[in-house]
Amino acid sequence: MPVNTYKPVIGLEIHAELNTKTKMFCDSLNDPDEKHPNVNICPVCLGHPGTLPVTNIDAVKKVILAGLALNCRINNETFFERKNYFYPDLPKGYQISQYQKPLCEDGYLNTGSKRIRITRIHLEEDAGRLYHRPGENYSLVDYNRAGVPLMELVTEPDFENGQEVRDFATELQLIWQYLSISEANMEKGQMRVEVNISLSSSTNSGQMPTAFGTKVEIKNLNSVKFAADAVDYEIKRQTELLEAGQKIVQETRGWDEKKRATFSQRSKEEAHDYRYFPEPDLPLLLIRDKRQETRDNGIFIDEIKTLIPELPQQRRERFAGQYDLPERDIDLFTANKFLGDYFEHVASELLSFDKLDHLKQPKPEHRGKLFKLASNYLITELKRMAEEVSTEPSDTKVSPEMLADLVVRIFHGEVSSSGAQTVLKEMFATGNTPGKIIEEKDLAQLSSVGELEFAVDAVVAANPQAVEDYKKGKEAALKFMVGKTMTTTKGRANPQVVEEILRQKLS
Numbered sequence: 001m002p003v004n005t006y007k008p009v010i011g012l013e014i015h016a017e018l019n020t021k022t023k024m025f026c027d028s029l030n031d032p033d034e035k036h037p038n039v040n041i042c043p044v045c046l047g048h049p050g051t052l053p054v055t056n057i058d059a060v061k062k063v064i065l066a067g068l069a070l071n072c073r074i075n076n077e078t079f080f081e082r083k084n085y086f087y088p089d090l091p092k093g094y095q096i097s098q099y100q101k102p103l104c105e106d107g108y109l110n111t112g113s114k115r116i117r118i119t120r121i122h123l124e125e126d127a128g129r130l131y132h133r134p135g136e137n138y139s140l141v142d143y144n145r146a147g148v149p150l151m152e153l154v155t156e157p158d159f160e161n162g163q164e165v166r167d168f169a170t171e172l173q174l175i176w177q178y179l180s181i182s183e184a185n186m187e188k189g190q191m192r193v194e195v196n197i198s199l200s201s202s203t204n205s206g207q208m209p210t211a212f213g214t215k216v217e218i219k220n221l222n223s224v225k226f227a228a229d230a231v232d233y234e235i236k237r238q239t240e241l242l243e244a245g246q247k248i249v250q251e252t253r254g255w256d257e258k259k260r261a262t263f264s265q266r267s268k269e270e271a272h273d274y275r276y277f278p279e280p281d282l283p284l285l286l287i288r289d290k291r292q293e294t295r296d297n298g299i300f301i302d303e304i305k306t307l308i309p310e311l312p313q314q315r316r317e318r319f320a321g322q323y324d325l326p327e328r329d330i331d332l333f334t335a336n337k338f339l340g341d342y343f344e345h346v347a348s349e350l351l352s353f354d355k356l357d358h359l360k361q362p363k364p365e366h367r368g369k370l371f372k373l374a375s376n377y378l379i380t381e382l383k384r385m386a387e388e389v390s391t392e393p394s395d396t397k398v399s400p401e402m403l404a405d406l407v408v409r410i411f412h413g414e415v416s417s418s419g420a421q422t423v424l425k426e427m428f429a430t431g432n433t434p435g436k437i438i439e440e441k442d443l444a445q446l447s448s449v450g451e452l453e454f455a456v457d458a459v460v461a462a463n464p465q466a467v468e469d470y471k472k473g474k475e476a477a478l479k480f481m482v483g484k485t486m487t488t489t490k491g492r493a494n495p496q497v498v499e500e501i502l503r504q505k506l507s
Contacts, residue, residue, distance in 0.1 A: 003119065005201075006199040006200065006201065006213075006238070006239050006242060006271070007160070007199065007200050008159070008160050008161065008197065008198075008199055008231075008235050009198050009199070009200055009212050009213070010157055010158075010159035010160065010161075010164075010165065010195060010196065010197045011154070011155050011156060011157035011158070011195075011196045012153075012154075012155045012159065012165065012168070012169070012193060012194065012195060013101050013149055013152060013153070013154050013155075013174060013194040013196070013380060014152070014153045014155075014192070014194070015126075015151070015152050015191065015192045016150070016151045016153075016168065016176055016181075016182040016184055016190065016191045016192075016195075017126060017145075017148050017149065017151075017182060017189070017190045017191075018030075018059050018063075018148075018149040018150070018151055018181055018182055019180070019181065019182055019183060020058050020059050020062070020168070021151075022054050022056060022148075023040075023045055023054030023056065023125070023147040023148055023149065024053075024055075024059055024096070024124075024125040024147055024148065024149040025044060025045070025054060025055065025056065025096060025125060025147060025282075025305060026042050026044035026045050026053065026054070026147060027149065028040045028041055028042045028044075028045050030148050030149070031053060031144070032145075032148075032183075032188055032189075032190060032464075034144050035142060035449075036143060037140070037142035037143075038142055038143050038144060038285065038378075039144060040144045041143045041144065041146070043294055044147070045091070045094070045125075045143065045146050045147030046091045046143060046146070046257065047091040047092030052053065052293060053088055053096065053275075053279075053282060053346065054403075055080070055282055055285070056149060057299065059123060059149035060123060060181075060285060060299060061299060061304055062151070062179075063103045063121060063122075063123045063151050063181075064287070064299070064301065064304050065105060065181060065307055065308065066104070066113050066121060066151060066153075066175075066179060066181055067103060067104025067107060068301070068308060069123050069175055069179055069191050069232060069308050069311060070104075070108065070109055070118055070121070070153075070175070070306060071104045071107045071108050071109075071118075072104035072105060072106060072107030072121060072426065073104070073105050073107070073303050074103065074104055074119060074287060075101050075103060075104070075105065075287065076286065076287050076288065076289070077101070077285070077286055077287070078098065078102065078122075078284070078285045078287070079100075079101060079278055079279070079282070079283075079284050079285060080096050080097065080098060080278070080279040080282045080285075081096070081097060081098060081099050081100065081276045081277060081278055081279055082094045082095070082097075082276065082277055082278075082279050083095045083097045083124075083274045083276055083340050084100070084274055084275045084276075084473065085274055087127065088128045088130060088139070088141055089127045089128035089129060089130050089141050089143070090104070090128070090146075090147065091143060091146055092136075093336060093382075095124060095125060095127065096125050096152070096279055096282070096322065097122065097123075097124035097276075098122035098123060098124060099122075099172070099274075099276045100276070102120040102121060102122035102123075103121060103122055103123055103285075104118075104120065104121035104122070105119070105120050106118070106119075107122075109122070109168065109171065109172065109175075110313070111164070111167040111168050111171050112167060112208055115157070115158075115160075115296070116155055116156070116158045116159070116164075116168050117156035117158055118154070118155055118156070119154045119155060119156055120154050121152070121153045121154075122152055123150070123151055123152075123365060124150050124397045124484070125146070125147045125148065125149065125150060125279075126143055126145050126146065126147065126148040126149075126150040126447060127142040127143070127145070127146055128142055128144070128145050129142045129144075129145055131208030139208050142315070145189075151181075151182070153172070155168075156496060157196070157212070158391065159231070161232065161235070162227075162228035162229060162231040162232035162235075163228060165193075165195065165227055165228050165231050166224055166225065166228035166322050166494040168228070169193055169224045169227055169228075170224050171312060171313075172469035173186075173191060173224065174312045174335065175311060175312060175333070176191070177337065178309055178310070178311055178312060178337065179308070181286045182475045185221050185226075186222050186224070186408075187222065187223075189222070190485040192220075192221070192222070193221045193224070193227045194217065194218065194219050194221065195217070195218040195221065195230060195231055195234075196215055196216075196217050196218075197215070197216055197218065197231060197238075198212050198213035198214055198215045198216065198238075198248070199213045199235070199238045199239060199242060199248070200212050200213045201213075203500075206309070208443060213242075213248060214247070214248040214397075215236075215250060216234060216238070216248065216249075216250065216252075216253055217251070217252045217253070218230050218231075218234065218252075218253050218254070218255060218262060219252055219253075219254060219265070220254050220255070223254055223364075226255050226257055229255070229260060230255040230262055233251070233260065233261055233262055234262055236319050237261075237262065240402055241309050241365065249267065250264050250267070250390075251264055251265070251266065251267045252264075252265045253265055262411050266424045271438050280481055285299070285490075286298065286299075287299045287300075287301060287326075288300050288301070289301050289302060290302040290303075291303065310332050310369070312358050315333075315334050315340065316331070316334050319333060319334070319340075321377075323347060323368075323371045324342070324368045324371065324372075325371060325372065325375055325438075326372075329372075329375045329379065332379060333375075338392045338393075338394055338493040339378070339379075339383065339392070339393060341376065341394070342378065342393050342394045342400060343375060343378055344393075345406050346374045346378065346400040346403050346407070346443065347374065348369055349400055349401050349404035350367065350370045350371065350374060350404050350408070351367070357372045366411070369411065370407060370408070370411055372405065373407050373410060373465075374403065374404065374407045374409060377403065377406070377407065377410075377424065378393065378403065378421070381421060381424050382396070382398060382424065382428070384400065384414055385424075385425070385428050396428055397427065397428060397429075397432075398424070398428055402427055402433060402434060403424075403427075405433065405434050405435070406420060406423060406424065406427070406434040409434055409435075409438070413445055414438070414444060414445060414493055414494050415434075415438055415443055415444065415445050415476075416443075416445045416486075416491055416492060416493070416494065416495070418486070418491040419443040419445060419491050419492065422437075422441065422443060422491075423437045423441075423443060432444060442492075443491075443492065444492065445493070446489055446492045446493050446494060446497075450458065452485070452489075452493055452494075452497055452498055452501055453501060455485050455489050455493065455498075456481075456485055456498060456505065457505075458488065459481050459485045459488060460481065460502070460505060460506070462484075463481060463484065466481050467479050467481075467506060470506055471506065475494070478499065478502060478503070478506075481502055482495055482499050482502065485498045485502075486498070
């Protein structure tokens with residue numbers, strides 16, 4: 001092991017478009033799904049001379065909500081500034097942003113066992129979009145996105161590898177969605193990740209280096225996976241260069257997902273001078289801790305704090321304690337909030353056994369098994385059926401009450417597992433109740449010894465070789481005869497009862 005190794009120093013800049021009704025400084029619609037170019041525009045977001053911006057207070061409140069959810073300090077007094085630079089899709093020639101006093105500072109987010117510090121969250125306006133037609137020597141510009149409220153979060157350089165970047169960005173995306181402040185759909189460009197990465201010499205003691213290496217910026221990362229992969233590739237690339245005695249060039253790089261490699265876009269030898277100065281057409285933003293009188297108008301931190309819902313990590317912990325589900329199920333119900341909400345509705349029905357009084361009520365100690373059974377059928381069966389028609393389980397004909405009804409019937413052995421799949425498919429197609437389907441299709445499971453002995457006797461008589469194999473100690477022969485009995489009874493037999501009858505007859 002060499003005396004010196006290289007320690008990755010990685011920070012993130014993450015942008016998210018806010019889901020306000022209108023843009024940041026005008027009343028043009030904020031519609032990310034608009035397909036026609038240059039429709040949602042006006043003189044203000046196009047930067048026409050003589051126009052005046054007006055702050056979208058809803059966007060300000062959404063950023064404060066994000067900051068509170070991420071343990072940030074909220075500045076009571078802040079203001080907007082002009083960030084001056086030229087780009088074709090920036091119609092004013094400057095961007096209204098924040099620099100000196102952002103809305104939120106000094107927060108953190110715990111992912112796994114690691115705490116990632118958040119330097120700042122500020123609010124600005126987005127730029128437009130450029131379209132580069134292949135083979136042409138010109139570009140087209142669409143200003144629909146120009147002026148859309150854009151939240152930027154900057155972290156401290158606390159990441160050391162791609163997995164940590166993936167964990168943080170994934171959790172942050174979920175938090176934005178739980179707060180209902182942004183869809184954070186990276187494919188639509190509603191959330192964008194930029195990585196700043198350098199390697200520093202570090203002794204084997206593992207201490208944080210006192211001097212950082214040359215910083216490389218990776219831009220235009222449109223998925224969490226690509227961001228993680230780009231980080232791991234860049235660590236390897238920079239390490240190989242340093243070990244070969246070469247220098248790292250300060251530059252901006254992109255990610256080629258086909259080659260799974262970063263590539264140079266432009267050098268960045270000098271920091272750009274954006275010439276920030278306060279936006280003269282917008283007043284100070286005064287944010288108070290709490291409302292003093294009912295007639296007060298303004299932005300109040302204590303009122304925004306009441307809007308924070310249960311966040312992803314809180315849901316994981318509650319699901320683990322309340323439903324005792326496997327970690328895989330909990331992660332899915334957290335990542336897919338709609339699916340998790342549907343499961344909770346099913347669980348509440350399972351706890352309300354008076355609604356299922358036509359069935360024998362399970363004992364309280366059986367609730368964990370019921371929850372797991374409900375989770376299994378929701379994830380492996382109903383979710384799959386819903387995905388085939390591109391919808392959510394909650395939008396199908398299978399209500400939570402109906403799924404809970406089916407789960408209790410399965411638990412009590414009224415219908416077999418194969419029969420339950422038939423029932424669920426029919427529920428999905430017709431919206432009929434489990435009881436009606438079981439009756440109409442004659443799917444009630446046969447569990448009494450008297451009902452099953454005749455079918456078992458017929459299978460034993462028809463399979464003498466399997467009987468002989470079982471007597472020689474081959475357990476698979478028994479399973480074979482259980483399967484034959486299930487086929488004979490068209491899946492209605494209780495396999496556990498069938499197995500017990502076979503063992504007694506063959507012993």
